[in-house]
Amino acid sequence: MSLEDGDGYISPFNTSCRLMSDAWKSTLISAACCLLAPLTVVLNLVVVVSISHFRHFQTTTNIILLSMAVSDLLVGLAMMPLMIITLDFCWCINSFLCFFFHLLGFVLTSASVGNMVLISVDRYVAICYPLRYSSIKPNTVKICVSVCWTSSIIYNLILLKDNLLHLDSSSCYKKCPLLLNDILAIVDVVITFYVPLTVIIVLYARVFVVAVTQARAMRSQVSTTGSKTESAMKSELRAARTLGIVILFFLMCFFPYYISSLIGQGMNIEVSTVQLLLFYCNSTINPIIYAFFYPWFRKTVKLLLNCKFCKL
Numbered sequence: 001m002s003l004e005d006g007d008g009y010i011s012p013f014n015t016s017c018r019l020m021s022d023a024w025k026s027t028l029i030s031a032a033c034c035l036l037a038p039l040t041v042v043l044n045l046v047v048v049v050s051i052s053h054f055r056h057f058q059t060t061t062n063i064i065l066l067s068m069a070v071s072d073l074l075v076g077l078a079m080m081p082l083m084i085i086t087l088d089f090c091w092c093i094n095s096f097l098c099f100f101f102h103l104l105g106f107v108l109t110s111a112s113v114g115n116m117v118l119i120s121v122d123r124y125v126a127i128c129y130p131l132r133y134s135s136i137k138p139n140t141v142k143i144c145v146s147v148c149w150t151s152s153i154i155y156n157l158i159l160l161k162d163n164l165l166h167l168d169s170s171s172c173y174k175k176c177p178l179l180l181n182d183i184l185a186i187v188d189v190v191i192t193f194y195v196p197l198t199v200i201i202v203l204y205a206r207v208f209v210v211a212v213t214q215a216r217a218m219r220s221q222v223s224t225t226g227s228k229t230e231s232a233m234k235s236e237l238r239a240a241r242t243l244g245i246v247i248l249f250f251l252m253c254f255f256p257y258y259i260s261s262l263i264g265q266g267m268n269i270e271v272s273t274v275q276l277l278l279f280y281c282n283s284t285i286n287p288i289i290y291a292f293f294y295p296w297f298r299k300t301v302k303l304l305l306n307c308k309f310c311k312l
Contacts (some may be wrong), residue, residue: 029273033084036277036284040076043287050300057275060133060141062168063121065290067145068115071108072283080280083273100162102178103156110152112282113196118144120203127207127214144185159188171214193258200247214292242293243271248287253282 023169047069051057058066082101122141126133162179180188257279290297 009176029277030084034082034278036281037084039282040080040284041073043284044073046301046304047287047290047297048073050297054300055179060128060136060138061119063141064115064118064122064137064145067148068112068119069284071111071115072102072286073110075280075283079108082217083276095163095166099160099253102163103160106156107149108150110156110192111149112250113192114148114152116250117144117196117199118148119249120207121201124203128210147160153192159184189258193254198253204247205243218241219311244291245293246289249285249289250282253278253285 049064051066051069061177078101118141124137160180162181166179257275287297
């Protein structure tokens with residue numbers, strides 16, 4: 001599965017350090033990564049610190065958002081810098097590091113998709129079954145999040161078992177090889193993207209119908225429901241709208257990557273790299289959406305900027 005090139009390096013599939021055809025394209029994408037990586041880290045770090053530090057922010061919904069922010073933070077810390085390295089450099093990398101970075105990328109993707117499904121389930125229960133939702137404890141959600149991460153790790157270890165079995169500490173790659181046959185690739189796309197996408201669409205379609213019905217009922221019964229009930233319902237509907245926007249951007253960023261993977265479309269390195277960059281951009285977009293739609297996020301940012309973090 002690998003051949004030795006003229007420089008004495010092991011080059012997988014005989015593709016030695018294949019860079020972009022135009023240097024300016026590589027420079028442009030690297031510059032975008034250099035800007036996005038620190039922005040992604042800072043924004044998601046604020047989300048992580050806000051939810052984990054302040055107990056009154058640790059609602060069932062925010063616990064799932066915390067999990068998603070952790071995966072987005074790791075994308076900014078590890079995956080984006082790795083993308084810059086693979087674009088501009090021809091470093092000698094052993095097979096263990098290749099396997100680790102592939103595993104990390106796959107696990108973060110699976111965890112993000114799992115978090116999106118959990119968010120959809122959370123909003124579905126909150127809007128459609130509010131009485132049952134009020135009885136759900138944060139510890140229950142923490143268990144669901146833990147199961148999501150654990151299953152992502154186990155699933156991707158199984159998916160990348162061929163890479164795990166071919167670890168060689170003495171190997172030297174100019175590009176990280178990915179040993180994944182066509183059948184497993186299709187199965188992974190279906191399990192990781194299309195099945196969760198179907199679940200998300202079905203749940204949010206149901207949430208939308210119920211939300212419209214409840215909004216009409218609120219307008220016609222404002223005098224009898226009371227201000228607290230009305231305010232709580234508006235809060236739930238606002239959260240559903242916000243998280244719906246998060247999922248919409250998630251689909252916009254992930255769909256080009258996954259649709260090309262499923263149909264097996266041949267692409268040059270420029271197109272595939274742009275798709276991967278768009279894929280990672282979702283990690284930057286999520287906390288920006290929080291900043292626009294969540295008052296607690298904006299309040300935390302102001303406290304951080306004013307050095308009054310411990311006064312809330």
